[in-house]
Amino acid sequence: MRDINSGEKLVEKISGFLKDFDYEIVAIENRSELTRFAESYIHQNVAETNLKLVIKIIDKDKIGMVTMNSIDDHTLSQNIQKAIEITKMSPKLDYGYRLVPPQRYTLKCKYSQKTAQFTPLKRAQLISQLMEKVHQRKYDTAGAFTTEENTLLVANSEGVFAFDKGTKVEFNCVITRNNSTAHCSFISAAIDDLDFERCTDELLLTASQNKNQIEIEPGVYTVILSPEAVSEILNYACYAAFNGKMIMEGQSFISNNRGKKLFPETINILDDPFEKLTMPLPCDFVGWPREKVYLVKDGIIVDGVYDHNTALKYNKKCTANTLPPEHTSSGALPFNVVMKEGDKTIEEMISSTKKGVYISRLHYVNILNPMSIQLTGMTRNGTFMIKDGEMTKAVKNMRFNTSVVDMLKAVDMISKEKKAKEGYIGPTVAPYLRTNNFTFSSNTSF
Amino acid sequence: MKKVLKNILDWLELKVNYADLRFVQTEEENIEAENGILSFYNISTNRGVGIRVLVNGAWGFAASNNLSRTSLLETANKALEIAQASALVKKGEVKLAPQKKHLATYITPIIKDPFRVSPSEKIDLLVKVTKAMLKDKVKKSNGSLEFIKTYKIFISTEGSEIEQTIIKSGGGIIASAIGVEDFQTRSYPSGLGGDYATCGYELIEEMKLTENAERISEEANQLLTAPPLPAGKTDIVLGGSQLALQVHESCGHPIELDRVLGKEISYAGGSFLTLDKLGHFIFGSPEVTIVADATVPRGLGTFGYDDEGVPASKTYLINKGKLEGYLMSREDAVTLGLPSNGAARAENWNRIPLVRMTNVNLLPGKLELDELIGDIKEGLYFDTNKSWSIDDKRLNFQFGTEVAREIKNGKLGRIYKNAIYQGITPKFWKSCDGISDKKYWKVWGIPDCGKGQPSQSMHVGHGTSPARFRKVKVGASQ
Numbered sequence: 001m002r003d004i005n006s007g008e009k010l011v012e013k014i015s016g017f018l019k020d021f022d023y024e025i026v027a028i029e030n031r032s033e034l035t036r037f038a039e040s041y042i043h044q045n046v047a048e049t050n051l052k053l054v055i056k057i058i059d060k061d062k063i064g065m066v067t068m069n070s071i072d073d074h075t076l077s078q079n080i081q082k083a084i085e086i087t088k089m090s091p092k093l094d095y096g097y098r099l100v101p102p103q104r105y106t107l108k109c110k111y112s113q114k115t116a117q118f119t120p121l122k123r124a125q126l127i128s129q130l131m132e133k134v135h136q137r138k139y140d141t142a143g144a145f146t147t148e149e150n151t152l153l154v155a156n157s158e159g160v161f162a163f164d165k166g167t168k169v170e171f172n173c174v175i176t177r178n179n180s181t182a183h184c185s186f187i188s189a190a191i192d193d194l195d196f197e198r199c200t201d202e203l204l205l206t207a208s209q210n211k212n213q214i215e216i217e218p219g220v221y222t223v224i225l226s227p228e229a230v231s232e233i234l235n236y237a238c239y240a241a242f243n244g245k246m247i248m249e250g251q252s253f254i255s256n257n258r259g260k261k262l263f264p265e266t267i268n269i270l271d272d273p274f275e276k277l278t279m280p281l282p283c284d285f286v287g288w289p290r291e292k293v294y295l296v297k298d299g300i301i302v303d304g305v306y307d308h309n310t311a312l313k314y315n316k317k318c319t320a321n322t323l324p325p326e327h328t329s330s331g332a333l334p335f336n337v338v339m340k341e342g343d344k345t346i347e348e349m350i351s352s353t354k355k356g357v358y359i360s361r362l363h364y365v366n367i368l369n370p371m372s373i374q375l376t377g378m379t380r381n382g383t384f385m386i387k388d389g390e391m392t393k394a395v396k397n398m399r400f401n402t403s404v405v406d407m408l409k410a411v412d413m414i415s416k417e418k419k420a421k422e423g424y425i426g427p428t429v430a431p432y433l434r435t436n437n438f439t440f441s442s443n444t445s446f
Numbered sequence: 447m448k449k450v451l452k453n454i455l456d457w458l459e460l461k462v463n464y465a466d467l468r469f470v471q472t473e474e475e476n477i478e479a480e481n482g483i484l485s486f487y488n489i490s491t492n493r494g495v496g497i498r499v500l501v502n503g504a505w506g507f508a509a510s511n512n513l514s515r516t517s518l519l520e521t522a523n524k525a526l527e528i529a530q531a532s533a534l535v536k537k538g539e540v541k542l543a544p545q546k547k548h549l550a551t552y553i554t555p556i557i558k559d560p561f562r563v564s565p566s567e568k569i570d571l572l573v574k575v576t577k578a579m580l581k582d583k584v585k586k587s588n589g590s591l592e593f594i595k596t597y598k599i600f601i602s603t604e605g606s607e608i609e610q611t612i613i614k615s616g617g618g619i620i621a622s623a624i625g626v627e628d629f630q631t632r633s634y635p636s637g638l639g640g641d642y643a644t645c646g647y648e649l650i651e652e653m654k655l656t657e658n659a660e661r662i663s664e665e666a667n668q669l670l671t672a673p674p675l676p677a678g679k680t681d682i683v684l685g686g687s688q689l690a691l692q693v694h695e696s697c698g699h700p701i702e703l704d705r706v707l708g709k710e711i712s713y714a715g716g717s718f719l720t721l722d723k724l725g726h727f728i729f730g731s732p733e734v735t736i737v738a739d740a741t742v743p744r745g746l747g748t749f750g751y752d753d754e755g756v757p758a759s760k761t762y763l764i765n766k767g768k769l770e771g772y773l774m775s776r777e778d779a780v781t782l783g784l785p786s787n788g789a790a791r792a793e794n795w796n797r798i799p800l801v802r803m804t805n806v807n808l809l810p811g812k813l814e815l816d817e818l819i820g821d822i823k824e825g826l827y828f829d830t831n832k833s834w835s836i837d838d839k840r841l842n843f844q845f846g847t848e849v850a851r852e853i854k855n856g857k858l859g860r861i862y863k864n865a866i867y868q869g870i871t872p873k874f875w876k877s878c879d880g881i882s883d884k885k886y887w888k889v890w891g892i893p894d895c896g897k898g899q900p901s902q903s904m905h906v907g908h909g910t911s912p913a914r915f916r917k918v919k920v921g922a923s924q
Contacts, residue, residue: 042532067490120531142712144899174712368923444842
């Protein structure tokens with residue numbers, strides 16, 4: 001699918017096989033390259049060209065689906081035949097299925113020609129420069145550098161047709177010397193946004209502070225979370241709570257709390273494809289145009305996001321959050337999670353903290369209790385005590401078992417600055433956050 | 447296909463120190479039902495070729511779904527271009543542990559081909575069991591079946607030519623009891639999507655999903671009104687499927703040699719089982735012997751050859767509590783001056799082989815289950831995983847299970863909900879003082895072990911039988 005014409009031809013070809021049926025098509029083509037380094041050498045350097053084509057056949061209230069990664073005539077015809085057979089033998093759905101009517105798309109994927117054409121040699125050169133600077137300070141480096149180009153096609157027999165190309169750059173790096181470590185990560189559509197110098201300087205500064213870690217007692221603390229840590233928490237909170245299917249089934253905290261003002265007015269969480277730091281898609285995976293959806297507005301719980309199937313089943317409005325077809329049963333997730341910024345600088349947040357903990361990064365976060373949005377996880381690569389307005393000693397890593405609801409209720413400062421981190425579909429964007437209710441449950445030895 | 451691959455390999459031969467080509471073709475069938483209604487049925491086919499080259503001691507890999515000779519030559523050229531770039535950042539020449547050439551075929555032994563079982567039989571089963579679970583407060587029931595057939599060709603410049611056909615089956619059911627501000631789930635035969643194995647449809651028949659549907663529905667209903675587990679320190683028994691995940695997270699991952707060497711440190715993390723500990727570190731009590739065994743029948747990590755053409759093998763990792771070995775690829779094994787033990791596995795044609803678990807099994811002990819529980823005055827039996835988390839060196843872990851059952855004077859009693867237990871890996875394994883015997887031992891399949899960048903989801907197995915641990919910190923999620 002080099003261009004829109006080849007996308008149109010593919011749809012035409014498929015429709016030729018499916019004269020008697022309605023259908024939905026999702027095709028994702030990707031050219032992805034990744035360079036991974038550790039122990040002072042590139043230990044993985046890979047490139048991939050692949051395609052995923054999903055054809056869903058709809059015969060009134062019966063649905064069958066096939067997925068393939070080749071689009072030659074033989075493969076297409078064989079798979080479509082299978083899909084027709086599945087559709088015919090499938091029992092009926094318990095709700096009426098309707099296709100999305102034709103739509104106009106105003107949002108575009110972000111695309112950078114330079115990113116699409118970035119070479120393995122250029123990635124290696126940048127990694128080499130970073131390593132040289134970091135090795136001078138006797139730190140080891142490890143990380144990954146990805147550049148990719150993705151093409152999305154969404155179509156159906158009612159006339160929905162969306163076709164777009166986007167690019168992505170991701171970089172992450174950890175530097176280590178004994179127990180002194182630091183981490184940085186970056187995500188954007190454009191390679192020119194990646195500031196290697198700044199990344200390197202941040203790594204070296206954090207690592208120089210993150211040494212001789214002390215142990216602190218588990219308990220409830222005031223913490224300042226980095227944007228990366230906030231994003232990680234938001235990603236899990238959205239998975240546990242803001243999925244419309246789970247809400248309608250009574251399996252979410254939101255099920256009983258829509259319309260309630262639970263958080264300070266400064267808390268605004270939304271799915272916002274228009275946020276400049278995220279990377280939007282023109283539509284969801286059935287063709288509804290992407291839109292801005294408030295999840296929490298001025299501290300009030302609004303609602304979750306809804307996929308096409310759940311919306312049809314429960315007579316709700318689809319919020320253009322239908323996931324790729326293989327995740328049909330899972331419901332919906334926000335594609336571009338954003339927490340709105342506040343009015344503080346990170347310096348003001350630290351200097352006004354009498355006693356607290358600064359958390360750079362979280363590790364292996366998981367859901368403990370979806371009904372209270374209680375999460376668990378570890379801190380990693382830089383946790384620091386704050387005392388009398390200053391970051392003092394580094395702290396050994398801690399396990400947290402904390403409720404996101406309680407945590408957000410106790411937020412009293414939000415930064416102006418925001419950063420993007422990988423999300424489920426598009427990047428999640430979050431500021432620094434200070435909360436007076438964050439529970440550490442145990443510690444570890446490093 | 448083999449002829450085309452050989453042609454590309456011949457073209458590469460003079461340009462590389464080493465090259466291997468993998469063709470992988472997968473057919474997959476996924477069926478899901480919810481509340482007695484079919485909710486998802488997908489048949490998926492996927493194929494492509496991955497080309498891995500070592501040029502001037504540096505790696506390059508390229509993969510494509512386009513199988514024409516022209517495209518594969520372009521892919522081979524891309525792999526060479528990438529290897530040249532890798533050579534810009536190297537500390538020495540990558541060496542591979544020696545490996546004999548193998549001309550072989552391997553086929554998963556199965557009794558009943560899952561792809562020959564009619565779709566309507568599979569749909570009927572799931573519709574029936576998900577209907578049967580809808581009792582009282584169980585307002586949501588899920589059932590799933592998955593069948594995968596993978597045909598692989600591996601050829602290398604060392605002369606190996608290996609063809610494998612691996613067939614996997616899996617499935618499970620979940621009952622969710624939903625209250626006003628709480629919901630509780632019970633899964634069967636294990637949490638996290640059910641159980642999987644390299645075998646045919648016989649696995650699904652042996653599961654007896656219909657016979658277990660009402661039982662787990664009742665248990666989910668009971669959990670809804672059960673008290674949360676009080677916090678404390680107590681003796682615990684871990685049921686087989688929960689113990690499988692315990693082995694996975696606290697032994698399987700830290701014993702991967704690439705993690706130990708720091709290659710995963712920026713993402714999944716490192717390992718506390720550093721090289722200086724090999725041969726003498728006491729990981730657990732003398733009861734604890736853990737092997738990596740890719741030959742065990744029906745293990746989800748069972749195969750003929752790994753994705754570097756190394757034959758499946760059995761390796762002692764922990765022997766009577768002592769660290770004795772690592773999971774290794776050919777490249778990483780060189781660090782220890784050892785041959786690979788066949789643990790380099792790739793998710794598909796578009797991923798390079800990484801050090802992965804095969805079947806990492808805790809060998810059975812000698813106790814009857816009654817004896818294991820009988821020796822506990824006050825304690826708990828944890829069953830079926832619900833939540834998991836472990837630090838980036840694999841020391842501080844915390845697991846949540848669907849249910850904890852009280853043990854009082856050696857007898858099972860009331861149930862608790864929202865149960866969690868927490869520990870530090872070697873301390874925990876040193877507290878293991880009893881493992882039930884081989885009649886309780888079973889290899890559990892975990893179909894979604896994640897690792898690497900780009901991410902690779904791997905199918906692995908863990909043989910376990912219920913085991914006892916002393917003075918463990920327990921509590922409840924809030």
